[in-house]
Amino acid sequence: MTTRFGFVAIVGRPNVGKSTLLNHILGFKLSITSRKPQTTRHRVLGIWTENECQIAFVDTPGMHTDQPKAMNRVMNQTAEQALSGVDAVVMLTDGKIWNELDQRVYEKVRRSDAPKYWVINKVDKLNNKNELLPHIQNTVETHRFDEVFPVSALKNLNLEPLLGALKLQMPDGPFMYEEDQITDRSERFLTAEIVREQIMRQLGDEVPYETTVEIESFEHSGDRVGIHALISVERDGQKAILVGEGGTRLKQIGIEARKRLENLLDAHVALKLWVKVRASWSNDERALKSLGYFESD
Ligand SMILES: Nc1nc2c(ncn2[C@@H]2O[C@H](COP(=O)(O)OP(=O)(O)OP(=O)(O)O)[C@@H](O)[C@H]2O)c(=O)[nH]1
């Protein structure tokens, strides 16, 4: 059997639904999602295998405006680097919107030699799909895409034709991953992400962007997994909000994260969360590196 294997980068500005698209293609909730922009911070590989074709999808942080903070720089770099050496690029936008940030993403996408697919996501929010036609016509006059796919990642609408087009672009070659492998990321990484997802989802805007999660210990014993996770924030006030009155907020984060972890790990999970103040970690290159925020090394 001749097999095919290739990489596909999923790029776009924050919050357009990149991680949701990846999860729905895989049929598995791999990459964390939330209503807040800048949920994804790391490159996450999602591996999709069907019959003779394997595609490694690269989920990326949303490309946003250049901001002085080191972490924003790193997130933008991670997204841009994902464009090199891939066999196809999927650029996502949201409904009828094409704004300045989308344009900035396009400027990067344009430089790639790979086939480029424009995926217009969240079409379930439109009353009438015909509303999209003028938007598509106007945009493709000045932007070069190989094909356009209006989809709803959340509702699994129209994902098959997109996958069909991507499959055709994958070069002949051996699979790079096992057929049942779903990601290149470790259980520890996914565990830290699941805790961070709850922080993104349960807290307002002030805390999550200056929060990071490290797994201090991760121990299997029989059908139980014991996990200690350390949450770092930048200021005392953030710690107080995160912990909540009498520890209620932290407890709720732990409860929700544990449910997802038991699913992921298929085991009973004992999860302990700690919160520590570590001043300005998100603007300190060395701290970022030690926390795993440099993907290119
Ligand atoms: N209505 C609707 N909502 C969607 C769709 N796809 C994603 N969303 C929602 O959009 C929000 C952002 O989704 P994510 O998948 O986290 O977006 P992202 O592009 O990965 O965001 P960043 O990682 O922050 O760049 C979430 O609340 C999703 O549920 C869709 O097809 N329809």
Ligand SMILES: [Mg+2]
């Ligand atoms: Mg994401």
